[in-house]
Amino acid sequence: MTARPAHPRRELLRELLLALLPLLATVTLLALATQPAYIALTNGGKGLSPYAYQGLVQDVLQYRVALVNPQATPEEREVRYQQALSSASNRRQFVLLDSVESWGEFRLLNVQRDLERRTLAGAERAADEAIALNNLVRDYSADQGATYERAFLELRRALIGSAIFSGLLSLVLILRALLLWRADRVRAQRREDRQREALRLASHEMRRPLQALLLAADALRSARDEGMQQRLLTQIEDSAAQLASRADLTRLNDLYLDVTLRVQPTDLGELVRRFSSSRVHVTAPSPLVWPVDANRVRQMLENLVENAVKYTQGTVEVTLDAPGGAPRVQVRDHGPGISDELRGRVFLPYERGPQSLGPGSGLGLPLVRRYAHAHGGDVMLNHAPGGGLLITLTFGQAATQVAAPVPVRKLTPG
Known part of the structure; x- marks a missing residue:
């Protein structure tokens, strides 16, 4: 307005x-x-x-x-x-x-x-x-x-x-x-x-792609295999695109406060599988296409997976499904969980989990909820069966302004 x-x-x-x-x-x-x-x-x-x-x-x-x-x-x-x-x-x-x-x-x-x-x-x-x-x-x-x-x-x-x-x-x-x-x-x-x-919020969200960019650039110096070099360049491109998406000073309000989405049909399975690692086990059908802002969904998943990895030493399970027709992402860890009192406050800015488990600013989950609401969904925390925490991210129909995605120049040909 x-x-x-x-x-x-x-x-x-x-x-x-x-x-x-x-x-x-x-x-x-x-x-x-x-x-x-x-x-x-x-x-x-x-x-x-x-x-x-x-x-x-x-x-x-x-x-x-x-x-x-x-x-x-x-x-x-x-x-x-x-x-x-x-x-x-x-x-x-x-x-x-x-x-x-x-x-x-x-x-x-x-x-x-x-x-x-x-x-x-x-x-x-x-x-x-x-x-x-x-x-x-x-x-x-x-x-x-x-x-x-x-x-x-x-x-x-x-x-x-x-x-x-x-x-x-x-x-x-x-x-x-x-x-x-x-x-x-x-x-x-x-x-x-x-x-x-x-x-x-912009500073908080630029930290992860910036770290990934620095790590990939450092690894590129010692990479001798051409395939490894291409993968590192692709990772650098992706991190640079994320930095550009999260650090546009002319759109800070649209990105973090009023949340104006750039919606387009996106394969959520491909987005979720990016987080697969030795500690993160991903289960996702392919394809599962839904109209979302891919960059904002990636930020939500980064925050949820990062929190789960930070507050537990075991395996983190990420599951994508669509039980009622609308997509749902569940992130489950096997850590100490969270008290009922704190569970009602973690979506407030600067409220965090147990302080002894790792550093943080307490801005990630409030931003996830803001983005989830913009996508017509929500994010909820529950006690996982057998211990740990189960975070459920749901999607609906995006109710905010739809805009065309911003093209990103590639570093590698093709």
């Missing part, structure tokens, strides 16, 4: 937008939360000033006093009248007059009309109306002050709420950045662990 290509510009844009998110959210929240307070304050203008209303009451009362004062001259009464009428006629000097009049039934126009009658009764009614209008202004001013106070309280709550929200959002983004950083560290550590595991 190939990873999706990264888009650095898109990721950079996403991170920039996330970095701007607290600012955008705070501005939006403040704009919405302070809108009622803003409307209340702007509708209130610069605030209600009662001085014009108080001045109206004073002018109307002075006019009424002038009417009832017998010592007042007609000229003085006219001056007081014009002064009161001018004050009642100039609506512009009365701040928020429409809002104040909407609170009650008293009107500035009534004051003006009563004054225009130029009678004592009209002056008295105008004075009462002006006083009532002034009292109405006082009540309206008190209510407007309470409205301003509520607006400022709402504004204060909005500012505090926006600060808390912005802080929490910033905290969430910081935590997200820390989690992303930690996830990147974990992914990088996993990649490094997988690379190290692949390199360890």
Whole structure:
């Protein structure tokens, strides 16, 4: 499975937008939360000033006093009248007059009309109306002050709420950045662990063909018989091919971790008979053809036979058959066997059998199980009848990717 290509510009844009998110959210929240307070304050203008209303009451009362004062001259009464009428006629000097009049039934126009009658009764009614209008202004001013106070309280709550929200959002983004950083560290550590595991397995699996190659090359120096030379050259070719198959640095993951097989019909009997020696007795029908990755099957058999030879001093028996139609390889030794506790752990990396019986890294059997699963089979350990250990390797249908085999250049003609 190939990873999706990264888009650095898109990721950079996403991170920039996330970095701007607290600012955008705070501005939006403040704009919405302070809108009622803003409307209340702007509708209130610069605030209600009662001085014009108080001045109206004073002018109307002075006019009424002038009417009832017998010592007042007609000229003085006219001056007081014009002064009161001018004050009642100039609506512009009365701040928020429409809002104040909407609170009650008293009107500035009534004051003006009563004054225009130029009678004592009209002056008295105008004075009462002006006083009532002034009292109405006082009540309206008190209510407007309470409205301003509520607006400022709402504004204060909005500012505090926006600060808390912005802080929490910033905290969430910081935590997200820390989690992303930690996830990147974990992914990088996993990649490094997988690379190290692949390199360890490759080193483990290259050891055997490399030893065989060195032994064959050393024997070739002293070989005088042409037939022996050809056999040694064939062995060198085979070991070189195995080294090439197990040490492809561009395919380490496919070889040892994800296990991508190169499957083709293979005579398993021929593969098994290669391990026949003075201590290894092989029983295998010929031919027994099955679709497998020949190089990976050879690695499995090498690990199983090598373990059996390492942990016993007697004969090792290797048997190939197909009791249920699918191939099965059994490797039996006559050694000390293995405890039930250790038998459940030997397929874990770095778990080994009795340490005193020989060196090893404990990577062979876990790799065998991984390859067996890739071939649709499994590997199992059981106590052999009469003592020793019986290892059974089964095959099924390979479920991983099928690829063409890599051609290997021969050292000898033909």
